[in-house]
Amino acid sequence: MGRDERHAEVARENVAEAGLSDGVNVRVGDAMKLLGAMVDESVEPFGLVFIDADKGGYPEYLEWAVRLSRPGSVILADNTIRGGAVLDPKDGPTRAIREFNEVGPGDTRLAGTILPLMRARIDGVAVARVLWGESIGEKLSTGLVSPE
Numbered sequence: 310m311g312r313d314e315r316h317a318e319v320a321r322e323n324v325a326e327a328g329l330s331d332g333v334n335v336r337v338g339d340a341m342k343l344l345g346a347m348v349d350e351s352v353e354p355f356g357l358v359f360i361d362a363d364k365g366g367y368p369e370y371l372e373w374a375v376r377l378s379r380p381g382s383v384i385l386a387d388n389t390i391r392g393g394a395v396l397d398p399k400d401g402p403t404r405a406i407r408e409f410n411e412v413g414p415g416d417t418r419l420a421g422t423i424l425p426l427m428r429a430r431i432d433g434v435a436v437a438r439v440l441w442g443e444s445i446g447e448k449l450s451t452g453l454v455s456p457e
């Protein structure tokens with residue numbers, strides 16, 4: 310999913326080269342709208358979600374990701390340390406990532422951590438497992454016990 314048609318074309322080519330075109334749906338447009346559409350369509354829950362679009366949207370993307378997941382799904386998010394800027398955010402996108410990072414510990418639907426990555430500046434990737442939640446179209450009864 311992305312809003313750039315050129316990137317989507319590269320993705321389609323790579324998917325085709327891997328022989329996976331029948332199983333992969335490349336969607337182009339604004340992620341907020343596309344995610345809502347997928348919920349409306351009751352698509353199958355994803356086993357893995359990777360969040361890497363506009364940083365200001367991270368808290369909202371996380372909510373959509375949980376809605377589009379099932380217990381056991383993994384949610385990844387890139388750029389969650391930003392050279393340490395998340396400790397003292399000075400702009401909107403960094404504040405949003407700080408908010409995203411703080412959702413995890415208090416959110417009983419998720420268990421996760423942030424792995425530091427050595428890049429040109431230190432950054433991080435958040436890794437969270439969905440413990441339980443309400444997936445699209447059905448109340449999940451999974452055997453996983455709600456912490457409440």
Ligand SMILES: C[S@@+](CC[C@H](N)C(=O)[O-])C[C@H]1O[C@@H](n2cnc3c(N)ncnc32)[C@H](O)[C@@H]1O
Nearest residue numbers: 310311312313316338339340341361362363366
């Ligand atoms: C940092 S790049 C990540 C690309 C990809 N994850 C990769 O590693 O190759 C961010 C991408 O998110 C896309 N993007 C940013 N905001 C978006 C939005 N609101 N909806 C859909 N895509 C968006 C940008 O066009 C860009 O391609």
